[in-house]
Amino acid sequence: MTPLEMSISELKQALTDRKLSASELADASYRRIAETDERVQAFLTLNEEGAREQASLTDGRIAQGEAVDILAGVPAGIKDNIVTEGLRTTCASRFLDNYKPIYDGTVSRKLRDAQVVTIGKLNMDEFAMGGSNENSAFKSTRNPWDLERVPGGSSGGSAAAVAAGQVSFALGSDTGGSIRQPASYCGVVGLKPTYGLVSRFGLVAFASSLDQIGPLTRSVEDAAHVLQAIAGYDKMDSTSADVSIPDYAEALTGDVKGLRIGVPKEYIGQGVDPKVKEAVLAALNVFESLGATWEEVSMPHTDYAVATYYLLASSEASSNLARFDGVRYGVRADNPDNLLQLYHESRSQGFGPEVKRRIMLGTYALSSGYYDAYYLKAQKVRTLIKQDFDEAFNQYDILLGPTAPTTAFRLGEQIDDPLAMYLNDILTIPVSLAGVPAISIPCGLADGLPVGLQLIGKAFQETTVLRAAHAFEQHTEYHKLRPQL
Known part of the structure; x- marks a missing residue:
């Protein structure tokens, strides 16, 4: 077993026993990136000097006998829409190609405080x-x-790197499945916490009422350790929930x-691939063998989730992205004749086709004469979708299903069909609209590609979701499967 295949708790023990150093771990991570990233293309910016x-600081603390966090010295990657002080943060957009933040987002600061080694931006x-x-x-x-298939998105770099x-x-x-869907496609664990559990301060906003930061890991236990480090109330985030944080690993x-x-x-x-459905039903048999019970339930407003999500998310995006105007930061058009042309040219040159599509859709939905017909109605349907979950959780501890209807599709297969692309999120979007926690864990292979199992819990009941996911993991071997690069 190489150091990077060890669990977080195993790494902590090896570092504490001085059988391994944080510097050796960082070196191992950069060697692996050098060996594989020309093919995988997961990283946008590396942080070799800072890492x-x-x-070295962590090794010094351990040598002096200081107590260190369980994440100390562990190499990690950060999605490139989470700001990191002095480390380029682009959101994978030409608009922010030259942007180096002057502050850390809350989760970035918490990882720094835990002495995590930030390898780079994904x-x-x-x-x-x-x-x-x-x-x-x-x-x-x-x-x-x-390598001819997509890793999922939008956190595809994060899932692929793990x-x-x-x-x-x-x-x-x-926002609508961007941790869970790529976790499913890449055969890793992906956790979306309850909305408000993890601070969004320093997360470049897409849709503020939906966005949530979470971990991608190789095991449920690792996800619990990372969540422990990043969860908690933050006065810098007006949507942060002031709730007690339990011991997730416990x-x-x-x-x-x-x-x-x-x-x-x-x-x-x-719409669900028969082989994906087969893997999910097999997972239910595992839970039954462990003493759990299950029943079929109806979530009647699921069919409206995709349309509701894309109206609301695009509307919020059109508002949030108005700040990118070529004036204060980011790319600026050369030699505009006037202010309006500066805005127009900067945004035309800086934004890609999908971003422009969603800005246009959102602006239309919010415009005079259409607000009530589209945005307001979508908010009402969102309430109905949340009520579906509330009613289901009156009877059940968790909800279970596939994370995505299919395995990973081929590169280029859907890029020219936005509707087909949007429908890949049909099973993750309702969870985001309801603001409840969910985890995707590997539950098998279909034609040699990973299948993800989604477990959904009540708001702020991450402990139940993690406990169920961990129990399944302990009685199966799917999380130990690795791609052959």
């Missing part, structure tokens, strides 16, 4: 808008399981006896 400096769909990583302005990340063994964990952001008891599981019939119906 080695942090690793590729994504531009401004987190996309489901395949093909909307990056710089490169298309490849799926380590099949799957390829380049880092021990990565941070991503999830919840991983392996015991799911008596757990009540609801399986939405809409999540395993038409």
Whole structure:
């Protein structure tokens, strides 16, 4: 086993016992990137000087016998829409090609405080808008399981880097499935926390009422450790929830006896690949053998989720992206004749096609005469979707289904069909609209490609979701499967 294949708790023990150093871990990460990233294309910016400096500081603290965090010395990647002081943050957009933040986002600061070694910034769909990583302005990340297939999006770089063994964990952001869907495609664990549990301060906004930061890891236990580090109230974020933070790792008891599981019939119906459905039903058999019970349940407003999401998310995006005007930061058009031309040319040159598409859709939905018909109605339907979850959770502890209806599709296969691309998120979007937590874990292979199992919980009940996911993981071997790069 190489150091980068070890779990976070195993790394902590090896570092504490002085069998391994943080500097050796950082070197191993950069060697792996040098060996594989020309093919995978996961990283946009490397942080070699800063990473080695942090690793050296951690080694010094351990040598002096200081107590260190469980994440100390662990190599990690950060999605490129989370600001990092002094380290280029582009959102995979030409607009921010030259942007170096002067401050850390809250999660970046928390990782720094935990002495995590930040290896670099990871590729994504531009401004987190996309489901395949093909909307990056710089490169298309490849799926380590099949380099001719997409890694998913928008956190495709984060999922691919973890799957390829380049880092021990990565941070991503999830607006409508952007952590869970790439986790499913790349055969890793991806956790979207409850909205408000993790601070959004320093996350470049796509859709403010939906965006949430979370970890991508190789095991559920690792996800629990990372969530422990980044969760908590933040006065810098007006949507941050002031709730007590439990010990997430302590919840991983392996015991799911008596757990009540609801399986939405809409999540395993038409459009779901038969092999994906087969893997999900096999997972239910595992839970049954562990003493859990399950029943089919209906989530009647699921069919409206995709339309609702794209109206709301695009509307919020059109508002949030208005700040990118070529005046204060980012790319500026050369020699404009007047202020309006500066705005027009800067935005025309800086934004890619998918971002422009969503700005146009959102601006239309918010415009006079259309607001009530589209945006307001979408908000009402969002409430109905949330009520579906509330009613289901009156009877069940978790809901279960596939993360995505299919395995990873081929590069270029859907890039010219936005509607087909949007429909890939049909099983993750309802969760985001309801603001509840969900995790994607590997549950098998279909034609040699990973299948993701999605477990959904009540708001702020990450402990239940993690406990169930961990129990499944302990009785299967799917999370140990690795792509052959």
